[in-house]
Amino acid sequence: MSVRVAILGGGPAGLGLARQILARDDAGEMEVEVFEANAEVGGLAASFALEGVVFDHGSHRLHPSIDPEILKVLNELLPGVLHRRPRHGRIVLGGRFIRFPLRPVDAALKLPWRIKCGLLRDMLVRPSRYDTDSFAATLEGQLGVTLCREFYFPMARKLWGREPIEIAAEQARRRVSVRSPWQIIRRMTRQLWNRGRAGASFYYPDGGFGRIAEALAKDFERRGGRLSVSSPVTGLQHRDPGWQIETGEGRHEFDRVFSTIPISRLVGLMEPVPPTEVAAATSALHSRAAVLVCVVLDSARWTPFDAHYVPDSAVGLSRTSEPTHYAAARSHSDRTGVCIEVPCDPGDATWQMSDDELVNQVGREVTRIGLPPLKPIRAAEVRRVPWVYPVYDHGYDKHLATVRSYLDQWPGLVTLGRQGLFAHDNTHHALAMAFAAADCLGSDGSWDAAGWAAANDRFADHVVED
């Protein structure tokens, strides 16, 4: 008898899992269907075109720390398309533009004396013990006050909408890969003779980051999988021994369900309705949203740099990226695109601004920090993305554990991916989760719970690379 598998969400995690299940030698009688709410696949890692210029949803790079086996699969699906590219960004620190990743000579020449002296002091006078009870205390103890004051704390306020002291220490572990100022110095000096290597380079597909998810989707369909886009799942009922899924097109029966949609949305869709304490824990898990303002300029390039990281608290934008610099080959020589990321909360003043107001606002902000004006504008598109960054408020771990142990009670239901595990991650982490889940699924529909628990322990070690 065939095993019917439903996968909720067509981002890298959902599509990676779907493709891996069908790519196995013993895929046999597996029937796999992916339900994706959007008209396009890829989720946060999707791309879209505007006036022929391809945009990603904010700056997206495939980091070379990706598992070589997963990279091998991507290269097989995208032959000759995935290129290793040098990073070429800047960060705005103390009102100056500094190369990012940091370079020793550039940083020494351009960093304001106030910051240089502060960094030196922080390196020499390091506390032997420090508190680890919040994001703020952990980072101050590890990196010193200067880097926190100039970069990490203003960036945290902007990205996550909280004071750093209000955020759990785990967020520092998951989001900041350096553990001391000396490590930053070591990384900078390594780059002197290691140009183009890990940290200073990334992989990027011709045609946009979204081609990774598109290639997974194409291969999945080629192997007989069913992909339903524009199909938001609106209900999920346990019908012993399987599951019934509701979409606008009706009800569908499955033996197993893998969900990569936001964990709180999943709980909200379930029937029977979860107990009150689970509903309360679910509503205590907060995600931050973002508005992405994408403009096409009638100009060959805006700046020579691929991205600008902007901790400056005087402006709302957190990062700009110019996707034409990410790709090895460009499609048009007479125009370029700029994507400006503005973190916010759904329904707040930024979220509610009209598209024209947002374009004007980011236009004023870029010139205020010393970047060139956004003109002449040929076209603009604003995307409002509700689930962008998980926020680890104090106590989030207890709430998450309550929700996950509730979901674990249901046979045949597994949650994974960035949104499904409420995890800070990169695409290669989401793909690692997908590949691990496929390995835990037996061709007879059985599930290796111990193997999945061990994989989840590994996922807890994922640290985001920017």
Ligand SMILES: Cc1cc2nc3c(=O)[nH]c(=O)nc-3n(C[C@H](O)[C@H](O)[C@H](O)COP(=O)(O)OP(=O)(O)OC[C@H]3O[C@@H](n4cnc5c(N)ncnc54)[C@H](O)[C@@H]3O)c2cc1C
């Ligand atoms: C601004 C930004 C920059 C990033 N930069 C990088 C980078 O440089 N490098 C990198 O590796 N990673 C980067 N990431 C992370 C990367 O985007 C994620 O790791 C990846 O998208 C996670 O994949 P996922 O499938 O787990 O989740 P998602 O991509 O969020 O996919 C979840 C999918 O579920 C769908 N869905 C939701 N509700 C429903 C429903 N009810 N029914 C059906 N479908 C539903 C959504 O539409 C979505 O397609 C970045 C993320 C952000 C936000």
